[in-house]
Amino acid sequence: MNSENQFDVVIIGGAIMGTCTAWFLREEGFAGSIAIVEKDKSFAKASTTLSAGGIRQQFSEVENIRLSQFGIAFLRTFEDRFATDPGYKEQGYLVLAGDEGAETLAQNCARQIEAGASSLLLSADGLRQKFPFLDTSDIAAGIIGLKGDGWFDPHSVLMAIRRLLRGRDVEFFDAEVVEIENNMEKVTAVTLADGRKICCSKLVNAAGPAAGYIASLAGIDLPVEPRKRTIFSFDCKTEIAAMPLIVDISGVWVRPEGVGFICGVSPPHDQDGEANGQDFEPDYALFDEIIWPALASRIPAYEAIKMGHAWVGHYEYNTFDQNAIVGPHPRLSNFYFINGFSGHGIQQAPAAGRALAEHIVHGGYKSIDCSRFSFDRLLRNEPFLERGII
Numbered sequence: 001m002n003s004e005n006q007f008d009v010v011i012i013g014g015a016i017m018g019t020c021t022a023w024f025l026r027e028e029g030f031a032g033s034i035a036i037v038e039k040d041k042s043f044a045k046a047s048t049t050l051s052a053g054g055i056r057q058q059f060s061e062v063e064n065i066r067l068s069q070f071g072i073a074f075l076r077t078f079e080d081r082f083a084t085d086p087g088y089k090e091q092g093y094l095v096l097a098g099d100e101g102a103e104t105l106a107q108n109c110a111r112q113i114e115a116g117a118s119s120l121l122l123s124a125d126g127l128r129q130k131f132p133f134l135d136t137s138d139i140a141a142g143i144i145g146l147k148g149d150g151w152f153d154p155h156s157v158l159m160a161i162r163r164l165l166r167g168r169d170v171e172f173f174d175a176e177v178v179e180i181e182n183n184m185e186k187v188t189a190v191t192l193a194d195g196r197k198i199c200c201s202k203l204v205n206a207a208g209p210a211a212g213y214i215a216s217l218a219g220i221d222l223p224v225e226p227r228k229r230t231i232f233s234f235d236c237k238t239e240i241a242a243m244p245l246i247v248d249i250s251g252v253w254v255r256p257e258g259v260g261f262i263c264g265v266s267p268p269h270d271q272d273g274e275a276n277g278q279d280f281e282p283d284y285a286l287f288d289e290i291i292w293p294a295l296a297s298r299i300p301a302y303e304a305i306k307m308g309h310a311w312v313g314h315y316e317y318n319t320f321d322q323n324a325i326v327g328p329h330p331r332l333s334n335f336y337f338i339n340g341f342s343g344h345g346i347q348q349a350p351a352a353g354r355a356l357a358e359h360i361v362h363g364g365y366k367s368i369d370c371s372r373f374s375f376d377r378l379l380r381n382e383p384f385l386e387r388g389i390i
């Protein structure tokens with residue numbers, strides 16, 4: 001801790017969003033003092049380490065496409081810069097649609113191509129030829145991301161950036177923030193569970209699913225809550241070569257992982273409320289009732305699969321419009337947010353961290369314009385709607 005217990009930037013949460021923000025503050029030439037406060041440095045319950053690690057350019061809004069494109073560029077050079085293999089597999093991302101969703105899919109594809117993505121729209125026939133293991137009888141179209149889309153290992157990426165951050169003059173506190181002081185115009189300090197106080201010139205909320213709670217400590221209503229998501233692993237005796245990550249029309253997603261596969265689905269709408277932040281018990285019924293039937297009918301080889309283990313993570317779910325909230329608060333102008341990514345945050349963390357760092361250092365965005373992710377839209381009641389939320 002510096003002698004006066006005062007830091008220029010204090011970041012609450014040391015997983016991917018907090019770490020990327022600190023990393024890009026230094027990349028932007030920020031020479032001030034930085035502290036990261038993290039309550040669980042094992043990251044056992046963090047969204048980051050429990051994530052599926054998918055990355056895709058298949059969004060409808062150009063900002064989301066560009067954030068992921070920067071993530072792809074970051075991953076491609078990651079090993080050279082961080083001396084760690086990020087486990088990045090550019091094996092593609094295939095989003096399927098029935099008659100109902102085909103028009104939207106085509107519009108999204110046009111937007112993606114315009115933004116420089118190598119997305120390819122395929123008819124049912126085209127899909128059958130390219131992916132003979134699929135049953136396409138109820139499929140109208142699909143988009144395959146040919147370059148860049150795929151998945152990576154979030155845990156390796158997080159640990160590698162944290163390791164290098166230690167050499168870049170960042171102070172790490174193993175502690176929980178329990179209070180935030182403010183004078184109605186600015187936040188001034190955070191109090192830790194052990195009673196210590198850290199004063200700050202700027203404060204960043206990178207608390208993932210707990211972001212809503214952290215905002216409430218400063219009297220701010222942030223519509224971000226934990227939502228439970230279960231991931232299941234399974235084995236299949238039949239080999240399926242070069243399979244991309246597939247998002248089925250049922251909402252079920254599946255991808256290869258090692259010699260087996262992992263999969264998941266969002267719970268039905270009426271069962272998908274705010275989660276108890278301590279609930280990490282897998283919802284096995286989702287596998288039996290939704291996932292397995294959907295997989296077996298889409299990929300006949302999956303009729304004989306054996307479920308392995310399952311784990312739960314919490315989305316940091318933005319109940320307002322399921323899009324990220326990035327930038328300063330309109331009233332408490334030195335309180336910054338990087339929250340609410342609702343299931344597509346791991347791929348966007350490098351670009352979002354860079355964007356927030358630019359805002360903190362320069363007072364505005366320099367690379368990707370993230371104005372539409374601003375907190376203000378919540379107050380104006382103007383949702384920023386993205387059609388490619390999974």
Ligand SMILES: Cc1cc2nc3c(=O)[nH]c(=O)nc-3n(C[C@H](O)[C@H](O)[C@H](O)COP(=O)(O)OP(=O)(O)OC[C@H]3O[C@@H](n4cnc5c(N)ncnc54)[C@H](O)[C@@H]3O)c2cc1C
Pocket residue numbers: 012013014015016017018037038039040043045046047048049050051052053054055175176177178206207208209210214229230231312313314315316338339341342343344345346347348
């Ligand atoms: C099951 C699952 C699958 C996912 N799949 C994908 C995917 O395929 N692709 C994709 O792009 N995204 C995916 N995501 C989303 C992605 O993982 C998240 O958007 C991202 O990890 C959020 O990072 P974060 O740093 O904000 O949150 P977290 O990783 O949760 O980190 C927040 C940190 O804040 C700390 N913290 C909280 N409160 C306090 C406090 N009071 N004091 C100190 N520290 C505190 C926590 O301990 C935690 O370490 C998935 C998420 C889940 C749960």
